[in-house]
Amino acid sequence: MSQPAPTAMTKQSEPNSDVIEFSNLRKSFQSGNETFTVFEDLDFEIAEGGFTSIMGPSGCGKSTLLNVISGLIPPDGGEIRHNGERVEPGSFFYGYVFQEPRLLDWLTIGENIRFALRAQEVPPEDQSGRIYRYLELVGLEDKIDSYPQQLSGGMRQRIGIARALAIDPDILFMDEPFSSLDEFTAKELRQDLLEIWQETGKTIIFVTHNSSEAVFLSDSILILDGNGKLFDQVSVDVPRPRQIGHEALIETESAMMERFFAHLKTTSDDEQ
């Protein structure tokens, strides 16, 4: 059961914009005789071309939800509709950016991206052009012949983003991609990510536990509570380009966090 707060209903989705709808999504894991429910009855939609974040405390099932949306893990139940038509889980063409860059240390940067292109069976004659284009997009075209371990953590994460974009996916999944970077680098990368997003027009689904990051980046934020319930869907109507620390962003964030903590309090009261 989701009870979006009133502000969340003022979604900017125009009737003609394409959406991906998820309804009654359910996932549980079996551990011995016990069944552990990660989430159930999840209903939400994602605007195509939009920037949607999934937020929640650690261990709330954010990454599992991402894996279910991507099709890496099959859901136990639920429905996915794309522009009203039912689609199978895993039928989206996506690129994945992980929390760690997950580069192959023995291959050069260029070859790391070629690895993804080959996996997607991009014709060999197109590969080099694409590698260069996407390295240029993340500003690292001069590192094409370097090895991952010669680059900084922030640069490696940029390569991870370039690799995911190079296969030209419909959706870019990002699983806490900046959480292991220092704050200065993370700030820079967030700014750059927005520029890349605007340039490419990709649908981005971004997992984070950082509320100011979510507010700064997203059009829409899905908030899971500790029990895997989608308890709030916030749309951030602050115009872009946004400034970090902009008043409207801070207001949105604090209102969002207030509701979240109020919700936490009621759920813990219920349990007592």
Added chain:
Amino acid sequence: MKLRRPARIAISVGAFLVFWIALSMYDGRMFPSPAIVGGLMVEFVIKGDIDGQSALYHLWITFSRVLMATALALGLALIIGVAMKLNDGVAKAFEAWLPVWMTPPDVVVILIVMVMVGFNTEAVVLSVAFVYTPFALVTIWQGLQDIDTELIEMAESFGASQRQIWQAIFLPHLLSYVFASLRHLFGMTWKVAVIAEVFGISNGVGSRVRFWFLQGNIAEVLAYSVLFIGVVLVIEYLILSPIQNRAFAWRQA
């Protein structure tokens, strides 16, 4: 005070020679001096041993046997290791039998193989390979288990085929273990190869060691030993080590 590398090498080699000379002064019959051994080395290489063959010929024969045995052991270890990775039953079977395979004394293996195959090169290669395959296998198996599963996950998220995953992730990852195993093996296989030659082969360093040992001539035995050690060290430092540095350039961040 920190010494530079050449200085350190010079000091330790010098100390070794002084120790050797001191021993030879104490008992020159048991411990022939470096000068005598060195002279014999030069003589064996240039004029040849009394069998009419240069020491280089015997070195090459032994070395080629070592090479074949090492390649065989490593190849077998790779095949078995990959089979273990692909099939759980194979993995369980070899994990259970590995300790047994590693146990028989080298000499027993050599004797049994020679009885079965005859006193020839094949017997040397097979027995050395039999002795060292399990050691290589342990390293390879370790490497296959140390693989970063997050990389496999990444590859699968991009839709990489099993073949591509082996090519781009498993094999390059394994390469460092193969190399470590190769250097380790090379340092050990020649010892067993020489023992096998001592037992009953008419050429190779081991056969000359046996001949001169039976004559009671220690200087000649030492001359062959030092020659062989020299060859092994040259291969280690001038060939294997530089190759490894080049192949793993990506590690030097």
